[in-house]
Amino acid sequence: MASVLIGLGGNQLRETPLPLLYETKQARLEREVQRIGAGQRAVGGAEAPASGPQVLTLEEFEAIRAGALILDARPEIFYRIGHVPGALSLPRKDFETAYAALGARLAEGRPLVVYCAGETCEDAELVRTALARLGHAQVQVFQGxxxxxxxxxxxxxxxP
Amino acid sequence: MKPTASEWLVRLAGWCLGGVFVYAGVLKVTDPWAFADSVASFRLLPAVLINPVALILPVLEIILGVALIAGVKRSVGAGMLGVLCVLFAAALGQALVRGIEVDCGCFGGGAPSTARTVWALLRDIGLGLLAWWVWHRGRRAANEPVA
Structure with a gap:
């Protein structure tokens, strides 16, 4: 069937072809974390200990917003269309590249707050875990x- | 022979149906990773089948959609899209019955949500009925003796 040939053949022409065996989002992100970790220092076996609540309501988020570094975990296109003022883009799907691009901004020592599309999206929690694994001590999720x-x-x- | 009013209605339905599937297919082709995650969220397929389905299904949607818009083998295309709609309905339905929060991925990836799954199922049934109608009309036209 033509769609089988085009679908599988066309995939080989992509810059990074989709592998034939499925890997979960978590597994893909974990590999990126391992690669980043190998470049800077060993990734801790467990998450850095957290202080304060992990999950923020809108009110809690607004209360700490000024002093925190806000990260948008959605795909970059959505960030470009509109985001929380001051937030930086750190998409779950391009974590490794975006993490490297943010570089020093993440190391300023400000608490980090991650959000994604809404209450049921998984990207913010995945990015929070990845950041914690990379040694960032205070990472929270704005749940809404x-x-x-x-x-x-x-x-x-x-x-811009 | 000039097409009749009802022939135009079938064509129009084919264009709409084809357009929806081309649109849906293009969104998925551009981000196979996101669509693979959507397929996985249904918890129906083993890992070896998820990515092949994520790569092939969108292309099939585009090919059938284009055929329907162009009017090439319209009733065959509509019939196959109808079958796809039935499969999608089964996948969405089983998720609702099993209480799995799926990310439909119908028109690109999103967030998993039960409300959106119900809406996706209704939309899918509507498209399926349209596909069935185009297929049915095409078959009837083929069986009628040429006047």
Missing amino acids: GWEEWQAAGRAEEKA
Whole structure:
């Protein structure tokens, strides 16, 4: 069937072809974390100990927003369309590249807050775990994410 | 022979149906990783089949959609899209019955949600009925003696 040939053949022409065996998001991200870790220092076996609540409500998020570094875990295209003012893009799907690009910003010592599309998206929690594995001590998730932020009528920022 | 009004209606339905599937297919082809995650979220297929399905299904959607828009083998294309709709309905339905939160991935990846799954199922049934109608009309036209 033509679609089998085009689907599988076309995939080989991609910059990074999708492997034929499926790997979960978690497994893919963990490999990226391992690669980053090998480059800087050994990745800790367990997450860095957390202080304070891991999951933030909208009110809690707003209370610490000014002093925190906010990270948007959604695919970059969504970040460009609109994000929480001041947030930086750290997409789960391009974690390794984006992490390297952010570089020193993450090491400023400010607490990190990650969010994704809404309450049920998984990207923020995956990125939080990855950051914790890379030795960032204080990483929290704004649970309501972009959906709640927008629904509450808060200010939005578009990518420059 | 000038096409009749009902022939135009079938064509229009074919264009709409084809357009929806081309759109859906293109969104998936551009990010096979996200679609593979969506397929995996249904917990139906073994790991060896997930990525092949994620690569082949969107291309099939595009080919059938283009055929329907172009009017090439319209009833065959509509019939096959109808079969796809039935398969999708089965996949969505089993997720609702088993209480699995799936990320439909119908039109690109999103967040898993039961409400969106119900909506996806209704949409899929609508598309399936449209496909069935186009297929049915095509078959009837083929069986009618040429006037």
